[in-house]
Amino acid sequence: MRTIEQTTQEILQLATQQFKVPAGSLAPEDDFYQKLGIDSLQALEMLSRLENHFKIELPDYEVQGVSDFRTLAERIQARL
Amino acid sequence: MLDLRNYNSIGEALRDALETWPAEVCLIESDRGEEKLRMTYRAFKDAALPLAKALQDSGISAGDRVSIIMTNQSKWLISAYAIFYCGATLVPLDFKLKPEEQWQLLKHSAVKILITEYGIWRQLGASQGRTGAANLKAVLVTEAPSNAELNGGVRWEESHGAQLPVFVPRSRPDIACIVYSSGTGGTPKGCQMTNENYLEQCMALTSLYPFWPGVKYLSILPTNHAIDFMVGFFGPFTCGAAVVHLRTLRPEYVREAFPKYQITYVSLVPLVLKNLQKGLQARFDALPGSKRRAFEAVRNMNRALTKNRPRLWLSRKLLGEVHAAFGGKLEAIIVGGAFTEPQTLQFFYDLGLPVANGYGLTEAGTAVTVNDLKPFRADTVGKPLPGMEVEIRSPDAEGIGEVTVRSKTVMAGYLNEPELTAETIVDGWLRTGDMGRFDASGHLQLFGRKKNMIVTEEGKNVYAEDVEQAFEGLSVKEFCVFAASYIWPQRSMVNEKLLLVVHLEPGQAFAEELRTEISSRNSRLINYKRVHGLVVYHEDFPLTASLKIKRNELAQRLAAMDREQSILLI
Numbered sequence: 001m002r003t004i005e006q007t008t009q010e011i012l013q014l015a016t017q018q019f020k021v022p023a024g025s026l027a028p029e030d031d032f033y034q035k036l037g038i039d040s041l042q043a044l045e046m047l048s049r050l051e052n053h054f055k056i057e058l059p060d061y062e063v064q065g066v067s068d069f070r071t072l073a074e075r076i077q078a079r080l
Numbered sequence: 081m082l083d084l085r086n087y088n089s090i091g092e093a094l095r096d097a098l099e100t101w102p103a104e105v106c107l108i109e110s111d112r113g114e115e116k117l118r119m120t121y122r123a124f125k126d127a128a129l130p131l132a133k134a135l136q137d138s139g140i141s142a143g144d145r146v147s148i149i150m151t152n153q154s155k156w157l158i159s160a161y162a163i164f165y166c167g168a169t170l171v172p173l174d175f176k177l178k179p180e181e182q183w184q185l186l187k188h189s190a191v192k193i194l195i196t197e198y199g200i201w202r203q204l205g206a207s208q209g210r211t212g213a214a215n216l217k218a219v220l221v222t223e224a225p226s227n228a229e230l231n232g233g234v235r236w237e238e239s240h241g242a243q244l245p246v247f248v249p250r251s252r253p254d255i256a257c258i259v260y261s262s263g264t265g266g267t268p269k270g271c272q273m274t275n276e277n278y279l280e281q282c283m284a285l286t287s288l289y290p291f292w293p294g295v296k297y298l299s300i301l302p303t304n305h306a307i308d309f310m311v312g313f314f315g316p317f318t319c320g321a322a323v324v325h326l327r328t329l330r331p332e333y334v335r336e337a338f339p340k341y342q343i344t345y346v347s348l349v350p351l352v353l354k355n356l357q358k359g360l361q362a363r364f365d366a367l368p369g370s371k372r373r374a375f376e377a378v379r380n381m382n383r384a385l386t387k388n389r390p391r392l393w394l395s396r397k398l399l400g401e402v403h404a405a406f407g408g409k410l411e412a413i414i415v416g417g418a419f420t421e422p423q424t425l426q427f428f429y430d431l432g433l434p435v436a437n438g439y440g441l442t443e444a445g446t447a448v449t450v451n452d453l454k455p456f457r458a459d460t461v462g463k464p465l466p467g468m469e470v471e472i473r474s475p476d477a478e479g480i481g482e483v484t485v486r487s488k489t490v491m492a493g494y495l496n497e498p499e500l501t502a503e504t505i506v507d508g509w510l511r512t513g514d515m516g517r518f519d520a521s522g523h524l525q526l527f528g529r530k531k532n533m534i535v536t537e538e539g540k541n542v543y544a545e546d547v548e549q550a551f552e553g554l555s556v557k558e559f560c561v562f563a564a565s566y567i568w569p570q571r572s573m574v575n576e577k578l579l580l581v582v583h584l585e586p587g588q589a590f591a592e593e594l595r596t597e598i599s600s601r602n603s604r605l606i607n608y609k610r611v612h613g614l615v616v617y618h619e620d621f622p623l624t625a626s627l628k629i630k631r632n633e634l635a636q637r638l639a640a641m642d643r644e645q646s647i648l649l650i
Contacts, residue, residue, distance in 0.1 A: 031603045
């Protein structure tokens with residue numbers, strides 16, 4: 001079982017790869033809309049990728065209003 | 081379709097629709113590519129009436145307010161019909177709002193019963209905003225796990241009255257829905273929509289874009305939004321058509337749904353349409369040279385052959401692969417909620433995929449003008465719908481003035497806001513605050529706004545004043561939020577931005593600390609409400625006798641500053 005820290009780090013790594021930002025430039029408290037400069041559709045694509053990676057299903061309502069990596073990690077952790 | 085001239089209310093029309101097409105499919109629900117539900121009009125009625133009885137047993141009667149906060153799904157529409165059956169007023173709220181904002185609107189509209197989903201209720205029920213919701217008597221919660229703590233809610237699935245409910249008739253001027261067009265930060269703008277508003281709008285829209293049994297409408301825009309309520313519920317139901325809901329709205333499942341269900345219509349916001357365009361363009365660009373040239377030749381041929389009007393059968397033959405990806409039955413993509421750039425509209429039209437763009441606002445009962453495609457005019461928002469009188473007030477030398485609307489679809493007024501209503505509807509004419517002019521062929525063209533607000537590409541209306549709460553207590557002398565185009569008018573409705581204007585304390589310098597504080601407060605706002613830049617103003621703001629900022633006057637003073645040099649990006 002992953003720890004919340006591991007989950008958070010994996011999310012940051014996946015986002016770094018997907019949106020091609022410099023390694024180490026993302027932090028857990030970052031707002032991903034702002035930091036990655038993405039729109040709501042790109043955020044949904046990121047969620048699909050995270051679902052595949054963690055092999056979970058994240059219902060849409062679980063991620064409504066979530067905009068930082070840390071909260072996202074908590075929502076994912078609860079479903080692992 | 082039903083002849084809506086003969087009906088007095090939404091409930092009455094829906095009741096007849098369920099009797100007219102009992103064996104037709106009205107709802108399909110799919111989750112992650114797996115079909116979970118397929119329901120006929122008869123089964124819809126069987127699901128809704130026991131719920132209506134339960135509402136009546138809870139004391140709901142004519143004019144009482146019942147709210148729905150749900151994602152797009154079958155139970156949204158079933159619940160809405162049950163509400164109308166009781167003669168109650170529906171208050172559809174945006175499930176994407178924060179719980180505190182949802183409570184604010186539930187209290188403002190004095191809702192008696194709330195119908196919501198377990199996932200939403202978990203957050204809403206635990207929110208501090210719940211305090212003081214004195215009118216709320218019950219909460220019906222759908223899809224709660226068997227062992228879930230419902231925090232005072234009761235299960236929707238168990239909300240069944242034993243006997244048949246009594247149908248409560250309503251008249252055309254009665255309020256059918258209260259639809260919030262904005263106002264979670266400032267003045268709540270609860271548009272009171274009458275039964276007549278919906279009946280007339282439905283007749284006007286379906287005269288251009290008809291539904292019929294067998295049509296499948298893909299519901300993506302939130303159903304609380306006036307567009308989806310009309311073309312994803314009332315319109316299709318009064319014509320015997322079906323609505324397809326996807327419980328997980330991810331791009332891959334949306335793409336898959338088009339061919340799987342052979343979708344006839346879909347409504348999108350400009351952001352999604354542009355994203356589709358980007359995806360298609362990338363696929364065209366990836367074609368090898370000879371194939372790409374052949375494709376472009378066919379596309380040019382299609383453009384020439386459909387110049388005066390769409391010829392769907394021909395476009396489907398010429399551009400078969402593109403149409404197959406959309407299921408091969410798509411009649412039109414309805415785009416709404418915000419202004420769409422002409423090149424995006426033209427891109428789809430050239431592929432033989434007509435985009436029905438238009439112009440409207442909740443206050444006018446959704447659509448005011450719609451492109452009738454005869455011929456397609458990407459540079460306009462179409463002609464007024466039947467029954468709409470549209471006038472341009474105080475036009476300038478180029479004919480551009482404020483768009484005003486008079487129609488049976490214009491709302492009764494804002495809930496509890498007589499002054500705001502009187503400012504908005506003057507002598508029966510709705511003042512839209514949008515600037516436009518008619519061209520020689522009667523098509524409306526838009527050129528910006530005179531309102532201090534923006535509309536995002538996601539179709540979100542954001543009033544500048546509603547954002548100011550986030551900056552309360554900021555360490556400056558005074559501040560104000562403006563739409564950039566309100567200060568420096570631009571003749572365009574794309575790329576609209578909000579700005580925070582600050583006036584520092586005497587002797588205070590603009591330091592990095594302040595910028596960080598602003599940035600941190602800004603990032604706590606939901607993404608589409610954030611301010612884009614900052615303007616430092618060095619004089620006192622003009623104030624009224626009651627010490628409120630005179631926004632118009634301040635905007636005029638700011639306009640004297642150079643736009644590019646004044647805006648500091650946050």
